[in-house]
Amino acid sequence: MLITNIKILANVRESQHKLRGAELGELPVLENAFLKIEDGKISDYGPMDATPDRKGDLDASGRIVLPTWCDSHTHLVFASSRENEFIDKIKGLSYAEIAAKGGGILNSARKLRETSEDELFEKAQNRLEKLIQLGTGAIEIKSGYGLSLEGELKMLRVIKRLKNSSPVPIKATFLGAHALPEEYKNQREAYIRLLIHETLPILAKDGLADYIDVFCEQGFFTPEETLEICEAGKSFGLKAKIHANQLSISGGVQAGMSVGALSVDHLESIGEEEIEILGKENAPMATLLPSAAFFLRMAYPPARQLIQNRAAIALASDYNPGSSPSGNMNLLLSLACIQMKMLPEEAINAATLNGAYAMELENEVGSISRGKRANFILTRQVPSLAYLPYSFGENWIEKVFINGK
Numbered sequence: 001m002l003i004t005n006i007k008i009l010a011n012v013r014e015s016q017h018k019l020r021g022a023e024l025g026e027l028p029v030l031e032n033a034f035l036k037i038e039d040g041k042i043s044d045y046g047p048m049d050a051t052p053d054r055k056g057d058l059d060a061s062g063r064i065v066l067p068t069w070c071d072s073h074t075h076l077v078f079a080s081s082r083e084n085e086f087i088d089k090i091k092g093l094s095y096a097e098i099a100a101k102g103g104g105i106l107n108s109a110r111k112l113r114e115t116s117e118d119e120l121f122e123k124a125q126n127r128l129e130k131l132i133q134l135g136t137g138a139i140e141i142k143s144g145y146g147l148s149l150e151g152e153l154k155m156l157r158v159i160k161r162l163k164n165s166s167p168v169p170i171k172a173t174f175l176g177a178h179a180l181p182e183e184y185k186n187q188r189e190a191y192i193r194l195l196i197h198e199t200l201p202i203l204a205k206d207g208l209a210d211y212i213d214v215f216c217e218q219g220f221f222t223p224e225e226t227l228e229i230c231e232a233g234k235s236f237g238l239k240a241k242i243h244a245n246q247l248s249i250s251g252g253v254q255a256g257m258s259v260g261a262l263s264v265d266h267l268e269s270i271g272e273e274e275i276e277i278l279g280k281e282n283a284p285m286a287t288l289l290p291s292a293a294f295f296l297r298m299a300y301p302p303a304r305q306l307i308q309n310r311a312a313i314a315l316a317s318d319y320n321p322g323s324s325p326s327g328n329m330n331l332l333l334s335l336a337c338i339q340m341k342m343l344p345e346e347a348i349n350a351a352t353l354n355g356a357y358a359m360e361l362e363n364e365v366g367s368i369s370r371g372k373r374a375n376f377i378l379t380r381q382v383p384s385l386a387y388l389p390y391s392f393g394e395n396w397i398e399k400v401f402i403n404g405k
């Protein structure tokens with residue numbers, strides 16, 4: 001397939017690396033370009049005057065082509081929505097107060113227990129199909145609503161089925177340490193032992209997870225526990241992706257740095273020390289989830305300061321029923337620009353190439369590069385790239401291509 005007369009072909013890269021600091025603002029584009037796809041992969045691209053066949057199969061005049069979104073942090077597998085808590089929040093209860101009275105993650109865990117594996121799979125598959133139509137072309141999905149040996153394995157098996165049935169690449173993360181389950185209320189150590197000595201060996205043997213995650217937060221898991229769990233994951237070959245500094249300065253960034261995490265995610269509550277750590281060359285990806293801050297009416301992560309200090313930033317949806325009941329990456333792009341003052345180029349890089357790095361999928365997706373999957377978005381006729389985050393809520397997508405289809 002040959003697409004011709006593309007007004008702007010965005011994020012075109014012959015070579016690449018993880019984008020830090022000012023590099024996030026550099027989005028390579030080609031104007032009046034063509035894109036060629038063979039066997040589901042990008043085989044060529046270039047300026048229109050360099051193509052011998054100017055007719056092509058699809059005329060993209062006036063329209064932009066950009067890589068699909070790489071959503072590196074989601075909780076896509078869950079049993080049901082939690083709009084009753086949404087009402088509680090409107091009435092003034094905080095996320096922590098809702099969690100303390102048995103809502104939140106524990107509420108989702110109760111519902112998951114009553115839901116069959118097949119039903120969970122169908123619901124998640126349905127959500128994933130909708131996300132693909134909204135431009136998501138690679139995704140990470142966490143467990144963490146099982147909170148028992150059987151429950152966590154059930155979630156991870158659902159994610160494995162999604163991997164096998166979906167056309168987009170998927171990474172699975174074990175988040176058994178998402179909350180202390182009710183039955184273990186007064187037995188933290190026993191629950192951590194269950195995660196490390198019983199659950200991890202089984203899921204590793206069955207190849208059910210790529211990464212390990214811990215909710216490192218006051219009232220959830222301490223930095224010491226986070227380290228212990230992540231080190232155990234590491235011994236089974238699972239790199240860490242940590243829920244860090246969402247509700248408080250939790251020590252999650254330091255834990256992530258010391259365990260060599262692939263990413264530390266959230267970062268609504270960070271200070272100078274954490275920002276400095278994240279600017280180091282070997283620091284984990286700082287994954288920002290502005291739709292969770294939006295939904296919970298919390299302060300947004302300090303994206304500008306992070307960029308100034310050379311952090312590598314990815315943007316992800318955090319799609320989950322409690323703090324971000326939307327996986328819409330287009331809206332997220334607008335939130336990143338409007339609320340965190342990221343420039344459109346920075347936000348697009350963070351939601352594509354850096355998102356791919358946060359899932360170790362950088363050789364498959366995240367940019368328009370020869371040999372990568374032909375996963376890209378074709379927009380409707382739009383005036384410019386900046387129009388995409390500017391026109392928040394508008395559906396400017398004409399078509400989403402996955403593996404060239």
Ligand SMILES: N=CN[C@@H](CCC(=O)O)C(=O)O
Pocket residue numbers: 075104105108215243246292318320321322323324
């Ligand atoms: N903060 C922890 N986990 C999710 C929320 C999960 C839930 O509320 O169900 C998050 O990333 O925001």
Ligand SMILES: [Zn+2]
Pocket residue numbers: 073074075243318320
């Ligand atoms: Zn999350």
